[in-house]
Amino acid sequence: MDRARPPGSLLALLTAALLAVPGVTALSSAARAADADVLTNGGFESGLDGWTCTAGTAVNSPVHSGSSALQATPAGSDDGQCTQTVGVQPGSTYTLSGYVRGSYVYLGASGTGTTDVSTWTPSASDWQKLSTTFTTGATTTKVTVYTHGWYGTGAYDADDLSLVGPGGTGTGTGQPPAAPTGLAAGSVTSSSVALSWSAVTGATSYTVYRDGVKSQTVSGTSATVTGLTASTAYSFQVTASNDAGESAKSAAVTATTGAGSGGGPTGLPGHALIGYLHSSFANGSGYTRLADVPGSWDVIDLAFGEPTSPTSGDIHFNRCPVTDCPNAESDADFKAAIKAKQAAGKKVLISIGGQNGQVQLTTTAARDTFVSSVSDIIDTWGLDGLDIDFEGHSLSLDTNDTDFKNPTTPVIVNLISALKTLKAKYGPGFVLTMAPETFFVQNGYQYYGTGKWGGQDPRCGAYLPVIYALRDDLTLLHVQDYNSGPIMGLDNQYHSMGGADFHIAMTDMLLTGFPVAGDANNVFPPLRPDQVAIGMPASTNAGNGYVPPSEVTKTLDCLTKKTDCGSYQTHGTWPDLRGLMTWSVNWDRYSNWEFEKNFDAYFG
Template sequence: MDRTLLRPLATAVAAVLALGGLTATAHAADTDVIRNGGFEAGMDDWSCTAGSGAVVSGPVHGGTRALRATPSGNDNARCGQTVAVQPDSTYTLSAWVRGEYVHLGASGTGTTDVSTWVRSAPDWQRLTTTFRTGAATRSVTVHTHGWYGTGAYHADDVTLLGPGGDPVQVPAAPTGLTAGTATATTVPLSWTPVPGATSYRVYRGTDRALTATGTSATVTGLAPATPYTFRVTAVNAAGESPASAAVTVTTPPGGGDPGGGLPAHALVGYLHASFANGSGHTRMADVPDSWDVINLAFGEPTSVTSGDIRFSLCPASECPGVESAAEFKAAIKAKQAAGKKVLISIGGQNGQVRLTTAAARDTFVSSVSRIIDEYGLDGLDIDFEGHSLSLDSGDTDFRTPTTPVVVHLIAALKTLKARYGPGFVLTMAPETFFVQLGYQYYGSGPWGGQDPRAGAYLPVIHALRDDLTLLHVQHYNSGPIMGLDNQYHSMGSADFAIAMTDMLLTGFPVAGNAERFFPALRPEQVAIGLPASPHAGNGHTPPAEVTKALDCLTRSVNCGAYRTHGTWPGLRGLMTWSVNWDRFGGWEFSRNFDAYRWG
């Protein structure tokens, strides 16, 4: 790409991004007027177009954090900040960068705006340029950006050396905060611009919900028929303003239980319908009434990337006494007549599914539909494990996923939901690795030395949160996970179930970045996933510990060392692997659930 084309385009656009440490010679009176140039305070003071930027823990040039910004086909991932300067003065702008076609520049100088760039920097490289301000210039905007459709770039240690500008005043509190038409799960907000503000923070109660660069935003992930109080503050280099006057909105009813029909507190179990193991075969007709949702394990792919899903009953040679297909279908109808839901579960430990293409996505939809129609099922459970979901290196924000296997899965599930209507039950059973571990590692990918699967379910859950009936994360086969108390918790205890569930019901910053806050799920969307017996997998939690977890989450008693961020009497219930293993263990898990006194 010709440099003569890139430079005019780069200098024509004003924006805001990340820059870092420089070693240029400066006069004694010169200071570094960039704020948070090393991104150690996250994205504070920086703004990126189209949500393209995020702070990462690796690679970094200095300190512990750096900026990573990802261009798209119609956005060059411009990040920057506006700083106070002195008129008629000379400034030296510098940043350390990595990537392809990375630009560094300043606009609004009052003289000639400047830009410098590097075509390819496989490792950290310093960019430096100088400019002189105009006779009346009191502020300039410094920025970095990449190029449309190229890969992500990094920036760190940005500095702007020169005479410090006039002191910046903390902005006034925003006024005119109003709410638009709310849905069952979202509230749009707008407010009056505040002079001197570079960004705004929206608070839901006392919790920061999001940060906006404009004067409007939509808060998502809310519960139906629930009152919420919102406030907004204005932010600039000097700090954060007082909060605006509050506005209280009650979300309308409806949409609160996608695929409704479940009891207020439900028991979910997987039935080994297509295979045999040491737990023994259990016929559909013999599943006790304790189980409200029965997930048929498993529908499996004909190949990893085909999208073609098949389901068949366990052969008689492996499962003595297995029912015929006609008997199985009749038993399903009998369960449904008793108010139970029967779903096909896709995936499992051995059923890796990667929807890498649009064709695989469409095949997935058609083949899953055939299974649902043939057996008259109520919906679908997604139990993708292994490498079915992972993140590409440029996919760093769960709100706007770009990884094909994630994007195609979201589209497929939305299509199935639309095809079968509001009664369609959609559940997911990810491992903690794919969800709560996103608190630490989402989007860090192989470039940061972390597994690209960490947190990979988060964009799927977020995109489908208004369609999702139940999320029952597997609280087993897991290593220690950090909770919202910044302490690690290990499986097999009430403490682990409490801490992991609290994250889902409270919401959590992703990869430690408060600017990317994964919003809370509604309590009726959440069930705790546990092994039915010590034989069913690592992480068995004794019944007494299960009861403690339910007590703590629904009544704030028996909480132990971990303190939750709320109380959720509407928590949906429990999921277990599996009905077969519970039978093998004398029905201990389901008996404990049946005996539990809710509320």
């Protein structure tokens, strides 16, 4: 017998007694069954009524039940998301479920007031049920339910979605605003486009999309998109948002940026060769004079500027002394070689960090010292910009830092501030590049700091906040695809150094984007292909992970032509991939310029 409940006769007596109390009435059937499906048109029988979709449509086949279902096709940088904002009760538990088909299909809820949730399947050839639960916050009256696929993985289907829980208060069931009209391009420069559009009734903000990718959100009816490539056509759209959600995208407007000083950002050629020159130290590769670096090298990173102490922020650049480098040129000849390279259209940068140059900007004072000392180096030698090569524990995430879009770790916040200050000081011609290790970038796909993945190295993904914050100012990102352990790719397989497969998988992640630490609500967006170069060792002497020229060619064929891809299939084709970076010019010279010759043969 169930001792937790009175027998039927006793229950009847208690109920009768309760009803005899003045002011007490019988419980209605609605109150006894408060839980209900609060979604509108979760079976898509009324088309997309109630839903806002970027690339969705209602189809009659395949369906899980009824006569209609959702089908959405991610394309380019669009993941095919559909959303619906519904009213909910504060402090209540809800179950979100639905049936999906396809690869990398996500179902989730945001704005819960507690922990946003999502569930997904990597592969569902037939209908598969997804389900998750959440509890709303103490003041939460609306949540947004969404489903989406993944970039380049093909169409997905969804049907019979439901959100079961207490009925909403009605305050969150409004409609998103209408799509903006009147979008027009105004002033255009070699690196920016000014946009304006008509106001939308009920809109509280507007989001600008550049070639399908979110660029910025503003409160007014105008915006200027910066960080663009010279002599390049761009497509822009804008959406309007309010508490109920985001509108459909406006009609697109195209604009072509003006001619810059060269064929790409800050005058770089369409395909560039980047190399590090050992300028402050000697090793087995021998010293190479800057004037003797062949003309194929488009960006030359002077290695290295190093700190006087890890936390001082004070960076110095000391050229290799003649005791270690007997054939080193004089300071005057070094400056003359810099000017000669620049006159030939090359970029000469100071690279900060390296294996032995740990830099930790733990305070604002260190940040300000970093800005002033780096500026002194750039001004003294007449350089074109800065390369960030922070390694070791220069960047490590605090345990509570789990959102790369809003970092709180001081060393990361201060570095972002310092780089933005330098960019603003020197203007649009300032060349900013970064050379993180895979550990700091792609490993963020699986792990991100220690707050979410207890016990994991806090360097996992630690560069992601910096790259994201500087994405419109970043000239080149060339991750070091060497001296690396196995890294998981977007195919959820681990990839190891030694062949084209590793470089293809790592680069595909940068150009496709990826959820950080598996969180579908925290997606690191794809970089432009003109911002990405692939980092490789120049020879077996230069570091672990060397691949012969034939594997370099296979890598480029797969990424730029989608041929010879081997076991890894990319999520796109990027003929505008910027090029290759290598450690180092000196080691390539030691190997009879093998790396340079292969680059020249491939790109002509």
